[in-house]
Amino acid sequence: MIAGSVTWQSLRAEALRRIRSRIWPPGAQIPHEADLAEEFGCARATVNRALRDLAEAGYLERRRKGGTRVALTPVRKATFEISIIRQDIEGRGQGYGYRLLADRLAPAPTEVRKALRLMDGSMSELRFVRALHLADDRPFCLESRWLNPAVAGPGLCFDAQSANEWLVRNIAFSGGDLGFYARAADRALAADLACDEGAALFAVDRTTFSDTTPITAVTLTYAPGYRLVTEM
Amino acid sequence: MIAGSVTWQSLRAEALRRIRSRIWPPGAQIPHEADLAEEFGCARATVNRALRDLAEAGYLERRRKGGTRVALTPVRKATFEISIIRQDIEGRGQGYGYRLLADRLAPAPTEVRKALRLMDGSMSELRFVRALHLADDRPFCLESRWLNPAVAGPGLCFDAQSANEWLVRNIAFSGGDLGFYARAADRALAADLACDEGAALFAVDRTTFSDTTPITAVTLTYAPGYRLVTEM
DNA sequence: TCGAAAATTAAGTATAGACATAATCTGCGA
DNA sequence: TCGCAGATTATGTCTATACTTAATTTTCGA
The missing domain is CATH 1.10.10.10 (Winged helix-like DNA-binding domain superfamily/Winged helix DNA-binding domain)
Structure with a gap:
């Protein structure tokens, strides 16, 4: 009662x-x-x-x-927020830094094309962007991204503002896929993230669409020690 | 309009x-x-x-x-479900196996006591359970768990049914914390999960409460190659 | 001028009644 | 016995109205 x-x-x-x-x-x-x-x-x-x-x-x-x-098996749902990396870092009270490492048009690997549902042969080349996010001047997260050039054309420059931030702020995305996993640092990752080769790194793959228009496929690889936390 | x-x-x-x-x-x-x-x-x-x-x-x-x-920064929320590991494996069409590795009372490490908010000195010993979940007879996930003995007393046996499954089915939990990260396989993990020492492993820490009663703190460490996927 | 009290406002919630919609159940006819 | 049409039913939703609550704005007195 x-x-x-x-x-x-x-x-x-x-x-x-x-x-x-x-x-x-x-x-x-x-x-x-x-x-x-x-x-x-x-x-x-x-x-x-x-x-x-x-x-x-x-x-x-x-x-x-x-x-x-x-419900027979009470399925507990955990939710977490997809934020701008800069805000994530600043929210920890650390200073944010950003460095653009690469920005070019290139043919995307098959798995990227598949994730973006571009298997019909359209858009032979995608825009590839690689950038490093720093917290207190130390590598925090490596952003490795394939972009639909029709959405983020060559007029758009990611020197000062990261693609991550521009997209979150300017593109309305309606859905996508998300995958979390662990990966070992190869030589290139170790160099970018200033960690040992073979270190265990937390990574997120994210594919986003606006309606049915593919927007971007990104891999975020975090420096050792990173934890993604949330509450239930 | x-x-x-x-x-x-x-x-x-x-x-x-x-x-x-x-x-x-x-x-x-x-x-x-x-x-x-x-x-x-x-x-x-x-x-x-x-x-x-x-x-x-x-x-x-x-x-x-x-x-x-x-909203200035449209925070996208992703949700994913916390399921029973057996269902997760069977949902992939693989055969489920389970092996209890350890089950004893022991003093819990400080960080576990802190996560369970047991810093007042009550409950000097917790029940510690270690178990392996197998998919098609191969190691899939190592469950390493601290349990409140008042919730899962010694009468309860985890030989046949995993603590994971018993808890999901029988304990109503109201909240808790969740953390995802990558860790390198140490010698013990490598042995249990049949992988190389130093391999990058995906892991989840979960603490659960029922109201304010601490229930359990668990670390799930997955065999190499595991991906946690969800949609947005 | 400052600060507290009062008025105002926009969202939050409750209600009774009505109709819509998707399942399920029933019964009829072949 | 089977299958389909129609009745039934529980949830889903909309409406109009009223009141509540939190927060801002205004007012007024010290």
Whole structure:
């Protein structure tokens, strides 16, 4: 039961309590919105708001006509933010530095073309940009990027502003893929990131699209010791 | 303008179009809910639903009385699911195997106690579990875990079912911290994961709580080649 | 001029009622 | 028995209205 006035948050909390305490066990059907509204003495819309929120969070599964049931395996979702690297560094209280290492048109490797869904042979060459982000003058992250030249034409210069920052600020992207992995530093990476050859490095591959237009495929390789952290 | 009946999704789409096309530029204040409701010929609640959704997605910032403004740096959020490792492996179409390597009470290292907020000296010993998850009989992931013995007492046996699976299925956790990083395989890791010493390994640290009760702190270290993938 | 109190404002939430939509279930006919 | 049409049902959504809450702005007194 809920004391006092019923808000959708209090109703959500009570529903979560019933799920956790197994009053509503995994897989079980829970009462209809109308019944719950009556039980708690509130409008159905309020119940709907609470249950919808729990469904979004993965605790419940809802289907029209089928009713609402407790998720069998509560899939916990972790979210983290894709920010501008400069802000990431400055947020740690460190000084930001940036160095452009390469910027040229070149034929992209097959796996990059595949990730960007450019297998039809269009756009034979992509713009390749390599840049280093520094924190307190020490290498922090190496950005290795393939760009759709139709989106970031040759008039655009990445000498002062990184492609990362320009893209986040100016291109509306609608979706993409993300991959996290560990890689060993080869000779070139070790030189750029000022670490030992063979060092274990954290890396992120990211492909972005705006609608169906391929925008960019980037690999961010971080200097040793980097941790990507988030809360659940 | 929106053709036909106005749903909160169509309104959301139109608002997003205005943000992307810079009709509503970054940082700018957008019209009030009441004004938009009038413009689109719908109820304010419908506008609220659409704008609230865009705010949750990071496109807008809303404050009571302050109104709604377009986010200066659209923070993109990626979400991924925390699943049972067995399901992860089976989802790849591989056969799942499991081997318990260690299970004992032991004093936990300081950093583990700190992560679990056990710095007051209570619970001098925690339950330590080490287990290997195999995919098609090859090492896939090493689970190295500290457990609150009050939650997973000695009566509970992890010979057949991994602590990972038992916890996901039986413990309601409310929150925790997550960290991703790369680490080099030391001699012990190399032996367990059947890889070369010094290999770059992807690892995840996870701390979980139920309310304020510490549940577990785990490190999952994956065999070489593992990629954590998700979509945006 | 300064600062606190009061007024104002825009989002947040609750409600009753209505209709839409997708599943599911029922019953009929072949 | 099978399959499809139609009835049923639970969630999804929209509306109009009212009230709440947080924050800003204005006002007014010291």
